[in-house]
Amino acid sequence: MDPGVELLGRSDLEALQLERLRRTVRRAARSPFYGARARQYGIDGERIKSLEDIRKLPFTTKQDLRDAYPYGFLCVERQHLVRLHISSGTTGQATAVFYTQRDIDRWADLMARCLYMTGARPGDTFQNLSGYGLFTGGLGFHYGAERLGLLTIPAGAGNSKRQIQLMRDFATTVIHIIPSFALRLMDVMTEMGVDPRRDLQLKIACMGAEPYSEEVRCRVEAFFGVEVYNSYGLSEMNGPGVAFECPARNGLHIWEDAYLVEIVDPATLEPVPDGMLGELVLTTLDREGMPLLRYRTKDLTRILPGDCPCGRVHRRLDRIQGRSDDMFIIKGVNIFPVQVEQVLMSIPEVGSNYRIVLDRENNIDTMTVQVEVTDRIFVEDMRHLQRIQNKITRELKSELLVTPRVELVEPQSLPRNDGKAVRLVDHRNPY
Ligand code: ADP
Ligand code: K
Incomplete structure (x- = not known):
């Protein structure tokens, strides 16, 4: 734990933020992108007298990053860079993020802080079941775990049987895994007759990277016998380690010594009060290679009002609903995939995977939810299946206010990949 910053009082934390914000604004102006903006808007570090003054700065968008690809946001000579990551490009063209050695070190400190907060300690074995490579979830967690002194297994994503073997052989206690892979691992373990509560030593699961x-948290906790900690980050802000749950597991502390938080109304771009849902906008406060000012994450969340029993003053974000891009509109109703998931996963007969398919038939939008049943269901029993199908349809309808078509499919029959799950297939735009 880093009591120097984690337990700072609010006013000391804000003083630190202001000092870092001014430094960041001055620094950013060295990059071609912000240099041009500084000239255009006449803004430099000196004009930032309070944290609210950040509102004088324009936002930075994903499109800005794309337009300036690859080097337009750099504030240092290329010889000072030691790493780059590329956003996996879940939506559209990729963007690059660069790190100096100091940036990598600070990032590892933040990740170590997160892992420590969950209760992980030297002596624990940490298995990182996240993709390595360009995706930040691999090396981000990896360096943080080593920094904390955990025995770190860079297992990578996929390869379920090998993962289970590693967990057994090295008595893994802490894992990092994306939720869709955790659900799949449950299927494989069940199939192999592995009961993690009996056969493994798992205690802590860090889970994030997708909504x-x-x-799903409850299912994973019950099956693996772990406590799940929500982990949030994005490549543009280093990667994981931006916000993380503490043992209270009621919201994710966002590290305000490293990131300045704003929540804005995505339509008006005006700040919304604490407790209200809006788009998360972040400014890096401690990055030298590639600072970003007022970056629009597109992620929808809210600040949870009130103090956290754990004593940390860093404010808490509510569970991320998803990106504004993930939201789809069907028959005039706005829906996030995670709302569908919430209904499905509370039904015991539902297995570990689902997919939402949108189509247009005779100019009418249709929504089909394909749902894997658990392998406890006897798929030849048509009447039983019909009952489950009706139940799912009913519950989805009462939550979403539209009636989807529900298709039951066999366990492990929907397509999967090793990366983030693709929950939504939209056939409505024919190109
Ligand atoms: P890409 O943008 O290509 O998916 P990133 O790894 O940068 O690559 O993804 C970051 C995004 O993943 C975030 O902006 C957010 O939408 C999503 N995300 C990350 N962690 C979480 C989480 N704990 N809950 C919900 N969404 C998350
Ligand atoms: K991203």
């Missing part, structure tokens, strides 16, 4: 519902 998931409370119901």
Whole structure:
């Protein structure tokens, strides 16, 4: 734990933020992108007298990053860089993020802080079941775990049987895993007759990188016998380690010594009060290679009002609902995939995977939810299946206010990949 910053009082933390914000604004102006903006808007570090003055600066968008690809945001000579990561490009063209050695070190400190907060300690074995490579979830967690002194297994994503073997052989206690892979691993373990509560030593699971519902957390906790900690980050802000749950597991502390938080109304771009849902906008406060000012994450969340029983003053974000891009509109109703998930995963007969398919038939939008049943269901029993199908349809309808078509499919029959799950297939735009 880093009591120097984690337990700072609010006013000391804000003083630190202001000093870092001014430094960041001055620094950013060295990059071609912000240099041009500084000239255009006449803004430099000296004009930032309070944290609210950040609102004088324009936002930075994903499109800005794309337009300036690859080097337009760099504030240092290329010889000072030691790493780059590329956003996996879940949506559209990729963007690059660069790190100096100091940036890598600070990032590892933040990740170590997160892992420590969950209760992981030297002596624990940490298995990182996240993709390595260009995706930040691999090396981000890896360096943090080593920094904390955990025995770190760079297992990578996929290869379920090998993962289980590693967990057994090295008595893994802490894992990092994305939720869709955790659900799949449950299937494989069940198939192999492995009961993690009996056969493994797992205690802690750090889970994030994609949205998931409370119901998925409950399933994973019950099956693996772990406590799940929500982990949030994005490549543009280093990667994981931006916000993380503490043992209270009621919201994710966002590290305000490293990131300045704003929540804005995505339509008006005006700040919303604490407790209200809006788009998360972040400014890096401690990055030298590639600072970003007022970056629009597109992630929808809110600040949870009130103090956290753990004593940390860093404010808490509510579970991320998803990106504004993930939201789809069907028959005039706005829906996030995670709302569908929340309903599905609270139904015991539902297995570990689902997919939402949108189509247009005779100019009418249709929504089909394909749902894997658990392998406890006897798929030849048509009447039983019909009952489950009706139940799912009913519950989805009462939550979403539209009636989807529900298709039950066999366990492990929907397509999967090793990266983030693709929950939504939209056939409505024919190109
Ligand atoms: P890409 O943008 O290509 O998916 P990133 O790894 O940068 O690559 O993804 C970051 C995004 O992943 C975030 O902006 C957010 O939408 C999502 N994400 C990360 N962690 C979480 C989490 N704990 N809950 C919900 N969404 C998350
Ligand atoms: K991203």
